[in-house]
Amino acid sequence: MSLFGEPLNTGGGGLNANVSERATLQPSLAISTVIFALKPDANGKVSIWMPLVRRTREPFKGQWALPGGPLHSDESLEDAARRNLQETTGIEPAYLEQLYAFGGLQRSHKKEIGAQRVVSIVYWALVKGDTAEFEERHNVQWQPADAQGSSNGQDAIQGSPLDLAFDHREIVDYALWRLRNKIEYSQVGYHFLGELFTLAQLREVHEAVLNKTLDKANFRRDILANKDLEETEHFLEGGRHRPPKLYRYTGPRGLGSPSRSTS
Amino acid sequence: MSLFGEPLNTGGGGLNANVSERATLQPSLAISTVIFALKPDANGKVSIWMPLVRRTREPFKGQWALPGGPLHSDESLEDAARRNLQETTGIEPAYLEQLYAFGGLQRSHKKEIGAQRVVSIVYWALVKGDTAEFEERHNVQWQPADAQGSSNGQDAIQGSPLDLAFDHREIVDYALWRLRNKIEYSQVGYHFLGELFTLAQLREVHEAVLNKTLDKANFRRDILANKDLEETEHFLEGGRHRPPKLYRYTGPRGLGSPSRSTS
DNA sequence: ATAATAGTGTCTCTTAGACACTATAGC
DNA sequence: GCTATAGTGTCTAAGAGACACTATTAT
Numbered sequence A, B: 001m002s003l004f005g006e007p008l009n010t011g012g013g014g015l016n017a018n019v020s021e022r023a024t025l026q027p028s029l030a031i032s033t034v035i036f037a038l039k040p041d042a043n044g045k046v047s048i049w050m051p052l053v054r055r056t057r058e059p060f061k062g063q064w065a066l067p068g069g070p071l072h073s074d075e076s077l078e079d080a081a082r083r084n085l086q087e088t089t090g091i092e093p094a095y096l097e098q099l100y101a102f103g104g105l106q107r108s109h110k111k112e113i114g115a116q117r118v119v120s121i122v123y124w125a126l127v128k129g130d131t132a133e134f135e136e137r138h139n140v141q142w143q144p145a146d147a148q149g150s151s152n153g154q155d156a157i158q159g160s161p162l163d164l165a166f167d168h169r170e171i172v173d174y175a176l177w178r179l180r181n182k183i184e185y186s187q188v189g190y191h192f193l194g195e196l197f198t199l200a201q202l203r204e205v206h207e208a209v210l211n212k213t214l215d216k217a218n219f220r221r222d223i224l225a226n227k228d229l230e231e232t233e234h235f236l237e238g239g240r241h242r243p244p245k246l247y248r249y250t251g252p253r254g255l256g257s258p259s260r261s262t263s
Numbered sequence C: 001a002t003a004a005t006a007g008t009g010t011c012t013c014t015t016a017g018a019c020a021c022t023a024t025a026g027c
Numbered sequence D: 001g002c003t004a005t006a007g008t009g010t011c012t013a014a015g016a017g018a019c020a021c022t023a024t025t026a027t
Helices: A077-089 A168-185 A188-192 A199-210 A216-225 B077-089 B168-185 B188-192 B199-210 B216-225
Strands: A028-040 A046-054 A068-070 A095-102 A118-126 A140-144 A229-235 A245-249 B028-040 B046-054 B068-070 B095-102 B118-126 B140-144 B229-235 B245-249
Touching: A028 A077, A028 A168, A028 A199, A046 A077, A046 A168, A046 A199, A068 A077, A077 A095, A077 A118, A095 A168, A095 B095, A118 A168, A118 A188, A118 B118, A168 A188, A168 A199, A188 A199, A199 A216, A199 A245, B028 B077, B028 B168, B028 B199, B046 B077, B046 B168, B046 B199, B068 B077, B077 B095, B077 B118, B095 B168, B118 B168, B118 B188, B168 B188, B168 B199, B188 B199, B199 B216, B199 B245
Parallel strands: A028 A118, B028 B118
Antiparallel strands: A028 A046, A028 A068, A046 A140, A095 A118, A229 A245, B028 B046, B028 B068, B046 B140, B095 B118, B229 B245
16 A cells, blocks of 8 residues: 555545445444443442433344434534533533544444444543433433442342443443543542532542542542642531531643643 | 644545535544654664654645554454554554544644544554564654654754654654553563563663663562563573573563453 | 541551672673 | 673662541531
8 A cells, every 4th residue: 555645535424426445435433422420329329320322223222322423523522522411411521531442343233234334432521410410311311330330220230230232331341440540540530529529528439439438547648648639718517527628629620631632 | 732633644635525515524534553663773772763654745745744544444443553554664563552532623734724624543553673674765764752762863853852744743742651651550561572581671671661770670579570471491691791581471462452452 | 425527646568769789691 | 800780688768558546516
């Protein structure tokens, strides 16, 4: 192949009728988004949930899938992911980052010979718990993100993860892995919370994400060692105990990872 | 940060005259690959180099760019990246991993109104130093990957990185960041070496990548703490000193990251 | 006072880094 | 023997985790 001067065609829907060679057929491009929120389950334990859409047609008709859609020509990849969120739930993301581009040959439904192959660029987002309410419809509902999430009494059995359409279970598991990894060395945890929060609330976020209890004293020490927390003069009152101090996050308002923000 | 340009040698423009509707125009999809090898520079110091291709047309005519090309409909994203490598250098990658999908609106060349927007999925690869020789042509040559790399006497001035076409400098910097990050907590370093190597050679790899000297004893302790190295009965003889034992890497032969290999 | 959680202090065990030491080849 | 690098031993300082302790509110 010559490295130069090879025309790209635009692929997709029937344009470029002048391009006939099979090898130049371009896979279509879509954006999907894994959206995480923390919500208490039936037992009151906080765990990770995500909004999913139910497929209304084959393949995988009736199964849950990630929100997604095509990339418009006048929006960035990140904008398309944000639009996914907006259109599915009406929620603004508190954090948004690219996850991975999936483009294996076996992603499309095997039975459909000649079905167009889809390359998906997947983002993951965090939304704040208190804004994470939207009108659930029959085809758009919160579901537990993993097996640790308790049953919603219908689709997911306690201890086994909800089965998803396409390769979306694998994608969600990878997004969970990234979230759990990232919360240990970065500041993503703040984005589940509002402007003011107590260290106990932040700890609860970390415990829910990591699914394990954390030592109160060590957590406090580690968190305060980072310089992106600011004490306020306010306290959360009303509990039957000493009122905890409220803190404010002052670090980068991370939409997109720092080094990749506009790409 | 602004991202300009397409990462590919797509020919730059004037094609696809039959496509007129802006809003329905699907961005085209391309694969580019950042290929790293370790090579001694003029001073004999080992540093990171990469093969680049020189653009033969506008935009950025004459400047160096990453190897890349369109995704064929019958190959996975990773296969396309491997094909980039093969076609540019004839080299087989020892390690290959997806880096990021770049799709900002400003990536296409601004002067060309209506030029097609390109979304690039970029991979990064490591190749072994001793196989990293290929016939350099006028338009395909090894270049220092960063400012630490010494001058090749022509294109890069000592201490300042080579200027690349489009947003490729930013992409390369991000790939370098990933490599340096990853070599500290994973096993990517082995992939620069052949089957048998001494710990001193492995340390030299790490030192070249991280651009700092490492303590011999501590490096040995840290490396041997990981269980993916195996002693052999062989020694490297011929030096004016005690012959070092040769080791063999027995960990995962990483093409693609473990959790993403087939997607 | 009691219950409950906020917040502090401190001990220990592990680990990262510095660095001194011994080993063994070629000359 | 000397030189050069291989390879080992060990001291120290910093950090992670466990956990006991004090502080302050509502009742």
